[in-house]
Amino acid sequence: MKRLILLLIVLAGGLAAASFAVPSNAATVNGVAITQAQLGADLSAIAGSPDYQCYLNAQEAVGTDGASTLPPVDGAETHSTVTTQFAATYLDTEIGHQLVLALAARHHVVITPGDLTKARAGLAQEITSTLQEVAGSKYACGTTAHALSATQVLSTLPSSFVDENVQFDATIDGLAARLAPVGTSSVDLEGYYAAHKAVFDTACITVAQYSSESNAEAALSEVASGTPFAQVAAAASGGPEGCDILYGITSQLPPGTNLALNTVSNPIALNASTYLLIEMTSKKATPFTTARSAVESAVLNAGDDQARVAIDAAEVRAQVSVDKRYGTWVPRAAQVAPPVSPVRLDVLDPSANSAGAGAPRATTSSTGKTS
Numbered sequence: 001m002k003r004l005i006l007l008l009i010v011l012a013g014g015l016a017a018a019s020f021a022v023p024s025n026a027a028t029v030n031g032v033a034i035t036q037a038q039l040g041a042d043l044s045a046i047a048g049s050p051d052y053q054c055y056l057n058a059q060e061a062v063g064t065d066g067a068s069t070l071p072p073v074d075g076a077e078t079h080s081t082v083t084t085q086f087a088a089t090y091l092d093t094e095i096g097h098q099l100v101l102a103l104a105a106r107h108h109v110v111i112t113p114g115d116l117t118k119a120r121a122g123l124a125q126e127i128t129s130t131l132q133e134v135a136g137s138k139y140a141c142g143t144t145a146h147a148l149s150a151t152q153v154l155s156t157l158p159s160s161f162v163d164e165n166v167q168f169d170a171t172i173d174g175l176a177a178r179l180a181p182v183g184t185s186s187v188d189l190e191g192y193y194a195a196h197k198a199v200f201d202t203a204c205i206t207v208a209q210y211s212s213e214s215n216a217e218a219a220l221s222e223v224a225s226g227t228p229f230a231q232v233a234a235a236a237s238g239g240p241e242g243c244d245i246l247y248g249i250t251s252q253l254p255p256g257t258n259l260a261l262n263t264v265s266n267p268i269a270l271n272a273s274t275y276l277l278i279e280m281t282s283k284k285a286t287p288f289t290t291a292r293s294a295v296e297s298a299v300l301n302a303g304d305d306q307a308r309v310a311i312d313a314a315e316v317r318a319q320v321s322v323d324k325r326y327g328t329w330v331p332r333a334a335q336v337a338p339p340v341s342p343v344r345l346d347v348l349d350p351s352a353n354s355a356g357a358g359a360p361r362a363t364t365s366s367t368g369k370t371s
Contacts, residue, residue, distance in 0.1 A: 046073060101171060180306070245291055261281075
């Protein structure tokens with residue numbers, strides 16, 4: 001089951017100190033408060049864990065194919081402050097979390113101890129998968145000889161912060177399951193399988209990978225001129241990829257991708273530097289007992305999609321107010337925009353804004369998160 005990532009990164013504004021000691025609300029969401037202490041405790045947990053920061057940055061890089069990274073977390077001096085950029089970013093996350101919790105309550109989602117156990121394992125697996133994906137890149141965490149593990153990352157965080165994230169993951173999984181087209185009992189899954197049998201056929205494919213669309217188009221022209229695709233794919237370090245359930249193949253491709261039997265696809269863009277040509281060379285019906293796992297994934301992923309639609313709608317309708325020290329809620333974008341720093345040329349004495357000038361820097365509250 002794919003995860004709905006609600007860490008929405010806002011790349012705007014300048015560096016400044018953000019204070020969380022004042023006992024007031026950082027934001028309200030449809031009348032429900034996100035307190036300064038609540039936000040401050042979470043930001044303090046993140047600021048105190050460079051390993052978790054590295055993971056979050058890697059997660060953002062993976063999710064955007066390297067197009068963006070996290071705003072800087074630390075303030076100019078110590079962990080006692082974070083940047084307004086990151087404070088706004090994470091407040092935006094907590095607003096999204098509150099919207100999800102409200103939706104789950106509206107749909108009567110109940111979280112069991114088993115759900116929490118599954119979500120905890122899922123969080124660890126998500127961290128592991130992300131760290132493996134960025135290994136060897138500039139986003140890698142740890143060293144080549146000592147790569148970070150999920151256990152190490154989570155051990156650097158307060159247990160209350162980890163528990164909070166596990167609870168949220170379990171809740172959003174529960175919401176997705178509730179909004180799925182059918183349940184996950186054997187009877188429900190067999191019914192869904194019977195109505196979508198072709199999606200779960202076992203397909204054999206040949207794949208060729210290219211670094212640009214023009215290279216993929218040139219290879220497609222070779223096929224059109226009579227060169228067997230298997231030969232073209234072999235020249236591109238591709239070739240037969242074996243067989244898998246069709247849903248497992250198409251779910252890894254961009255939405256709307258269709259594969260036709262014995263027909264080479266048009267170039268499929270995975271990202272700006274990866275294009276695929278795929279030919280489905282054969283397919284046959286898959287028994288339900290073999291396809292069950294893929295059927296369940298399809299059902300839950302459909303629930304994910306419905307949950308995303310519901311969350312997007314809730315964000316647009318949400319009545320949100322944000323303390324101006326953290327930024328401004330932008331209804332049309334449904335996100336928090338950080339406070340805008342004045343342009344340097346507009347400041348009569350720019351040195352007054354440098355670290356250490358003026359009043360003492362405010363410190364982050366170490367109070368634990370309120371419920």
